[in-house]
Amino acid sequence: MTSRQVTLAEVAKEAGVSLATASRVLNGSTRQVSEELRERVLGTARALGYLPNASAQALARNSSVLVGLVVHDIADPYFSSIAAGVTRIAEAAGLVVVLGTTGRDPRREVELVNTLRAHRARALVIAGSRTTDRSASRRLAEEITAFTAQGGRVACVSQAKLGTDTVVPANRSGARSLARGLAALGHRRFAVLAGPPDLLVARDRLAGFKAGLADEGIELPDANVITSGFTRDGGHAAVADLVAARTGATCVFAVNDVMAMGAMAALREHGLRVPEDVSVAGFDDIPTLRDLVPALSTVRLPLEDMGERAARLVLDDVVAAPRTVRVAGEVVLRASTSPPSGIGLR
Amino acid sequence: MTSRQVTLAEVAKEAGVSLATASRVLNGSTRQVSEELRERVLGTARALGYLPNASAQALARNSSVLVGLVVHDIADPYFSSIAAGVTRIAEAAGLVVVLGTTGRDPRREVELVNTLRAHRARALVIAGSRTTDRSASRRLAEEITAFTAQGGRVACVSQAKLGTDTVVPANRSGARSLARGLAALGHRRFAVLAGPPDLLVARDRLAGFKAGLADEGIELPDANVITSGFTRDGGHAAVADLVAARTGATCVFAVNDVMAMGAMAALREHGLRVPEDVSVAGFDDIPTLRDLVPALSTVRLPLEDMGERAARLVLDDVVAAPRTVRVAGEVVLRASTSPPSGIGLR
DNA sequence: ATCTCCGTGGAAAGCGCTTTCCAACACGCT
DNA sequence: AGCGTGTTGGAAAGCGCTTTCCACGGAGAT
Numbered sequence: 001m002t003s004r005q006v007t008l009a010e011v012a013k014e015a016g017v018s019l020a021t022a023s024r025v026l027n028g029s030t031r032q033v034s035e036e037l038r039e040r041v042l043g044t045a046r047a048l049g050y051l052p053n054a055s056a057q058a059l060a061r062n063s064s065v066l067v068g069l070v071v072h073d074i075a076d077p078y079f080s081s082i083a084a085g086v087t088r089i090a091e092a093a094g095l096v097v098v099l100g101t102t103g104r105d106p107r108r109e110v111e112l113v114n115t116l117r118a119h120r121a122r123a124l125v126i127a128g129s130r131t132t133d134r135s136a137s138r139r140l141a142e143e144i145t146a147f148t149a150q151g152g153r154v155a156c157v158s159q160a161k162l163g164t165d166t167v168v169p170a171n172r173s174g175a176r177s178l179a180r181g182l183a184a185l186g187h188r189r190f191a192v193l194a195g196p197p198d199l200l201v202a203r204d205r206l207a208g209f210k211a212g213l214a215d216e217g218i219e220l221p222d223a224n225v226i227t228s229g230f231t232r233d234g235g236h237a238a239v240a241d242l243v244a245a246r247t248g249a250t251c252v253f254a255v256n257d258v259m260a261m262g263a264m265a266a267l268r269e270h271g272l273r274v275p276e277d278v279s280v281a282g283f284d285d286i287p288t289l290r291d292l293v294p295a296l297s298t299v300r301l302p303l304e305d306m307g308e309r310a311a312r313l314v315l316d317d318v319v320a321a322p323r324t325v326r327v328a329g330e331v332v333l334r335a336s337t338s339p340p341s342g343i344g345l346r
Numbered sequence: 347m348t349s350r351q352v353t354l355a356e357v358a359k360e361a362g363v364s365l366a367t368a369s370r371v372l373n374g375s376t377r378q379v380s381e382e383l384r385e386r387v388l389g390t391a392r393a394l395g396y397l398p399n400a401s402a403q404a405l406a407r408n409s410s411v412l413v414g415l416v417v418h419d420i421a422d423p424y425f426s427s428i429a430a431g432v433t434r435i436a437e438a439a440g441l442v443v444v445l446g447t448t449g450r451d452p453r454r455e456v457e458l459v460n461t462l463r464a465h466r467a468r469a470l471v472i473a474g475s476r477t478t479d480r481s482a483s484r485r486l487a488e489e490i491t492a493f494t495a496q497g498g499r500v501a502c503v504s505q506a507k508l509g510t511d512t513v514v515p516a517n518r519s520g521a522r523s524l525a526r527g528l529a530a531l532g533h534r535r536f537a538v539l540a541g542p543p544d545l546l547v548a549r550d551r552l553a554g555f556k557a558g559l560a561d562e563g564i565e566l567p568d569a570n571v572i573t574s575g576f577t578r579d580g581g582h583a584a585v586a587d588l589v590a591a592r593t594g595a596t597c598v599f600a601v602n603d604v605m606a607m608g609a610m611a612a613l614r615e616h617g618l619r620v621p622e623d624v625s626v627a628g629f630d631d632i633p634t635l636r637d638l639v640p641a642l643s644t645v646r647l648p649l650e651d652m653g654e655r656a657a658r659l660v661l662d663d664v665v666a667a668p669r670t671v672r673v674a675g676e677v678v679l680r681a682s683t684s685p686p687s688g689i690g691l692r
Numbered sequence: 693a694t695c696t697c698c699g700t701g702g703a704a705a706g707c708g709c710t711t712t713c714c715a716a717c718a719c720g721c722t
Numbered sequence: 723a724g725c726g727t728g729t730t731g732g733a734a735a736g737c738g739c740t741t742t743c744c745a746c747g748g749a750g751a752t
Contacts, residue, residue: 005496007708018732023710031711032730049492054465055404056708059737064401069445075430075633075650077423084421087447096461099415099445101433115442119400146395150351232637261637268639287421291578291607293614293639304421353738364702369740377741378700402738405707 006048015044027052058120063151067095067314068116068124072104076231076258077286078303082127082157085307093315095122102128106136113143117150123314126164127157127307129201137161155313157306159200160324165313167306167325171201171283172208174299174329175253178281179212181331182251182297186339187279191224191249193238193259199230205255205283224249228259235259239266243345250278250340257282257289260296264336275338278345285332294335301329352394361390373398404466409497413441413660414462414470418450422577422604423632424649428473428503431653439661441468448474450576452482459489463496469660472510473503473653475547483507501659503652505546506670511659513652513671517547517629518554520645520675521599524627525558527677528597528643532685533625537570537595539584539605545576551601551629570595574605581605585612589691596624596686603628603635606642610682624691625683629675640681647675 012022017037024031025041033041044050058064067090071079083099090097098121100112109126116124124147130137141162144154153165160166182190192209195202210220224247228238235254239262242252252267254260260282264274274280274294282289285300309325358368363383370377371387379387390396404410413436417425429445436443444467446458455472462470470493476483487508490500499511506512528536538555541548556566570593574584581600585608588598598613600606606628610620620626620640628635631646655671 005708009708019709020711020732020734021730024731027710034730037731051460051464053405053708054461055401055410056737057710058401059399059405059739060708060710062737066444073430074420074433075423075426077421077426077634080421080423080426080429083426083445084419084447087420087445091447096465097445098412099429099433099443101430101437114397115400118397119442261634265637288423288634288637291611291634292637351738355738365739366702366704366741367700370701373740380700383701399738402707403740405709406738406740408707408740 005053006050008050008052011041011045011048011050014048015040017041026050027057062120063122064120065095066098066116066119066121067311068098068100068112068121070100070102070109070112070124070126070128072102072128074099074101077288078256078258078284079127081287081303082307082310085304085309086125086311088304089308089311089315095315104128106131106133106140110139110143113140113147117143117147117152120150121152123153123155125155125157125307125310125314126162127310129158129199130161131200132198153314153318155310157310159204160322161200163322165323167310167313167327169301169306169327170329171204172211174301174331175205175208175255175283176212176215177329177331178253178283178299179209180215181333182253182279182281182337183213183216183218185279185333185337187251188218188340189247189249189251189344190218190220191226191242191245191247191252191345192220193235193242193252193254193263194225194227195230195234195255195259197227202230202255209253221247223247230256230259232258232262235262236266237262239263239270243270246346248344248346250344251337252278252280254280254282257284257286257296257298260298261292264292264296272345274336276341277343279337279340281337283329292336297333297337299329300332301327351399352396354396354398357387357391357394357396360394361386363387372396373403408466409468410466411441412444412462412465412467413657414444414446414458414467416446416448416455416458416470416472416474418448418474420445420447423634424602424604424630425473427633427649428653428656431650431655432471432657434650435654435657435661441661450474452477452479452486456485456489459486459493463489463493463498466496467498469499469501471501471503471653471656471660473656475504475545476507477546478544478549499660499664501656503656505550506668507546509668511669513656513659513673515647515652515673516675517550518557520647520677521551521554521601521629522558522561523675523677524599524629524645525555526561527679528599528625528627528683529559529562529564531625531679531683533597534564534686535593535595535597535690536564536566537572537588537591537593537598537691538566539581539588539598539600539609540571540573541576541580541601541605543573548576548601555599567593569593576602576605578604578608581608582612583608585609585616589616592692594690594692596690597683598624598626600626600628603630603632603642603644606644607638610638610642618691620682621684622687623689625686627683631678638682643679643683645675646678647673
């Protein structure tokens with residue numbers, strides 16, 4: 001069953017040239033080879049069905065064609081959009097994408113970087129927010145240092161906390177603008193589905209939102225801030241707490257879209273209409289949003305583009321200092337938000 | 347900057363043992379090594395920060411730890427769900443997933459299998475429907491043969507046309523049951539957004555749907571079958587044709603969910619209400635569906651599970667004949683379908 | 693006391709490729 | 723004719739690891 005593979009040596013022998021010449025012809029070398037030999041080698045390679053052994057090449061060159069992509073959950077539209085951007089650029093550059101998923105486990109994150117390091121991956125894109133866990137951060141930073149010391153390039157999509165090139169979305173200012181936009185609609189009592197307290201992206205968005213409210217002279221009582229998972233189900237579950245809290249809020253901000261979607265479903269189940277009874281807004285503008293009814297107000301982030309940018313950072317020539325690419329967020333008010341009805345979450 | 351990596355030889359020397367012994371200790375060998383030496387090797391490996399070079403291992407062992415995953419578009423929820431299943435199983439087995447995207451280009455598909463072959467990937471999951479293009483099919487089949495001849499295992503998710511292990515969803519019978527369910531609601535005039543004519547999955551679903559209608563003595567005029575892209579935008583665009591065709595249909599079946607979502611949006615834009623004016627159903631039950639309003643009726647496929655199964659097929663012990671795992675589809679009627687209003691698509 | 697058998701360590705031969713280094717040769721000069 | 727110069731081909735030394743094969747020594751059997 002398992003048939004032996006054609007090797008370069010066989011091609012060389014068959015073509016009557018040396019191993020060196022065959023290698024030079026078949027794999028991009030700067031060295032000149034006469035037209036005659038070149039043709040002969042190319043011909044027999046094709047005839048024999050020669051396929052270079054990527055492991056052998058990686059070993060000899062001490063560098064592979066692999067690009068790592070680390071995400072928390074590839075089924076989450078946020079990450080799959082970023083992944084689409086990263087793969088597009090990487091594949092266009094002739095590279096091969098290795099996908100690793102962490103399930104939000106920081107140890108797994110470290111493990112993945114380690115694996116990529118073992119494979120001599122040439123570059124690495126890490127998507128997903130940092131947390132407040134200092135020791136996890138430190139371990140990851142160590143692993144990243146080792147990776148770059150090997151000659152690998154690393155870029156992150158999130159917060160620039162790891163000393164790498166980073167694409168950072170405008171979480172704070174985006175949320176701040178959103179808050180102002182919502183206040184402009186007439187809302188005065190807000191609640192926030194804030195996600196997990198240790199997730200920096202969640203904290204930043206909450207902080208930005210608070211700042212935006214403060215700009216308008218509105219306060220956000222702590223009781224109106226509900227923590228939960230950073231997922232659709234987290235948003236769904238948080239609504240029970242939210243309703244129980246009797247905040248009187250007329251507008252709910254969920255720190256990301258999938259949470260907002262879960263929240264909208266839960267609100268409906270509680271017999272509350274969006275936006276008539278309560279307005280809802282999210283953050284990210286994941287692609288599936290445009291088919292929601294009512295369409296969800298949010299802060300648009302160019303997710304695929306962010307993936308592309310991260311990939312480009314990592315494929316560029318090496319530069320001295322870590323670069324930070326800031327990506328603006330655009331407030332998009334859609335049907336899920338309207339002027340307050342006066343009812344709210346009693 | 348680029349620091350040299352610690353090699354096995356250095357560990358061996360430092361620990362005062364032979365290369366062979368160090369290798370045996372550090373990388374799962376069946377050979378016994380005395381407790382004393384084992385400890386010594388393990389200790390110095392840790393002290394030196396030894397990390398095996400995966401390329402070297404792959405070369406020496408003539409087999410890697412890579413598993414290929416080929417999808418059309420990772421941002422499509424259908425594929426990202428399958429991808430989540432595949433990665434879960436592969437990573438649990440200690441393997442590394444290589445993600446390749448084709449953008450529905452058959453040449454790219456072949457190219458990707460070729461690349462994976464060059465990397466001596468141990469297994470390969472190809473997701474995505476086959477088409478009626480015989481020559482593309484043949485080239486892919488050749489590449490797959492070469493891959494398996496090398497000792498690699500391949501599984502597909504779609505139609506069992508490639509002589510590989512395959513996870514095949516019940517496209518025909520699912521669509522047939524759906525048609526009957528819709529007829530049971532009272533519908534008699536249907537239209538189908540049929541996707542591209544050369545996509546087997548689209549054809550199968552259309553055929554199944556027709557068969558189900560025939561069971562109920564209902565005919566589907568060719569004029570009521572609209573072809574378009576297999577995407578959200580394809581579904582959206584098809585609605586213009588659909589409306590122009592003045593089919594009088596009271597129920598529209600889109601051969602997949604993303605098309606149905608696009609269609610629902612387009613219908614709304616045409617001032618048509620779902621389901622009051624026209625019922626809509628899809629196929630797949632992608633995760634985002636549950637947050638649509640009205641919730642979309644569909645045929646549920648266990649997408650992540652299908653990915654898991656494909657991964658398991660490919661990681662199992664080798665068996666003689668190609669296996670086919672059939673996955674049933676479950677008709678789920680939700681709010682997007684209701685008894686016909688009598689109006690329909692005039 | 694001798695022989696066999698087994699458990700354990702090491703030497704060395706690859707795995708398939710890249711790349712350095714050298715040799716050979718053809719030029720164009722002086 | 724003699725000499726650099728530039729171009730092209732090949733020999734061979736790795737890249738870091740696995741694994742075969744052999745050697746050695748002690749344990750048990752005779």
